[in-house]
Amino acid sequence: MKKTTKLFSIFGLCTIFFTACFNPVFYEIRQDVAPEKASTEGFVTCITRYNVDENEYLVTNSNGTITYKSADYQYRYNNHGWQSVSKDFLPFELHRFDYQKFEHVGQQLIKVVADSEYLYLVSVEYKKDTDEGTNNPDKTHIWAAKITSWEEKPDWTDITESVVRSDEKDLLPYYMGSDDYYRSAFNVFCTNSIHKAGRKAYIRSGALDTDFAPVYFELNGTTASSIVPTAFDNTEKDINNAVYFGNESNFFAALAVTTDETSKNQATKIYYSDDKKLMYFNGSESQEVLDADIPISCLAVTSNALLIGRADYTSTNTAASGGLKKVELNDGVPGKEFATFTTNAASQLSPAYFILTLLTVDPSQPELDATIYASLAFLGTGTSASVNYDNIGLWSYYKKRGNWNRE
Secondary structure: OOOOOOOOOOOOOOOOOOOOOHHHHHHHHOOOOOOOOOOOOOOOOEEEEEEOOOEEEEEOOHOOOOOEEOOOOOOOOEEOOOOEEEEHHOOOOOOOEEEEOOEEEEEEEEEEEEEEOOOEEEEEEEEEEEEOOOOEEEEEEEEEEOOOOOOOOOOOHHHHHOOOOOOOOOOOOOEEEEOOOOOEEEEEEOOOOHHHHHHHHHEEEEOOOOOOOEEEEEOOOOOEEEEEOOOOOOOOOOOOOEEEEOOEEEEOOOOOEEEOOOOOOOOOOEEEEEEEEEEEEEEOOOEEEEOOOEEEEEEEEOOOOOEEEEEEEOOOOOOOOOOEEEEEEOOEEOOOOOOOOOOOOOHHHHOOOOOEEEEEEOOOOOOOOOOOEEEOOOOOOOOOOOHHHHHOOOEEOOOOOOOEEEE
């Protein structure tokens, strides 16, 4: 029997030295804090900005459904402000396995993206392969709707029914890798700009080195238009990201990219990944900042620090590493080496976990004054003493709380 497949590839022995003046065990204990009750659970792949009327919300795919909160929500102990929409709000039945019929039913929400007007849900159906003993992705959907209220079901449209590649191949295809793992040959992403006018959403249909040549679409509400974008960083790789810079979308092959955009100022600098390398664009040229040791998965900016999320998505080894790092920013220019956290970030968002996504609500604030979110996950069965299933989901830092804790 082959091992159970996993959906996305996109998604040891420690020696302790004791000295008279420093004991790392007690240091980690001092860095620990009482865990707060989790309000978001599951593999959170996105924290997306979206406006309903004039109010900005943060939207995720946690708790198995759409979960949202006001972007300016002020922290209250064990009440983090997240609300989950009812099942009647969604355009599909939530995924479950029917043990009587022995089949998968419904769809799993795996990502939420947005443009200036519409919210888009990416969901997947599953199928079982009895002969191989596996559960595999079957069909992926992109649902579009303009949300006017979180209390009323919107008019959802499945745009995968109308958007067609010129070669008529699958819009959102999968392929089996040589390691018997299913992999996605597509991506759905957005600029996630602070400025509503700068929010755009896109589809990459297909991938290089597969039977599905990559083509690209810009989502336009319930339709999508074909585009021919050029990657800013590497034109020989698939495009995976976009940011709003210079009054237009700039496309990247990088998995991680962000800018120094704030609510008052347009972006003047771009920070992005090149696998393990952190790169910096100052408006005229790019330069390598440092090697992060582990592939960079996401980035978030504050006025004085750049937070670096890491995750080795290519690994199938349960010992794969991640963790949160940072570099200091001096007038937006990143330092050439990692800086030490003064919070408990290093111990709570440790290398035992993948950092799936990061977001700073107001990047104009310094790190210790900002509200910052991160989502954690890990490979394997959770039997390691270094990881805990209770830690999967969103984490946050608030100035009022002064530490990282479960969100």
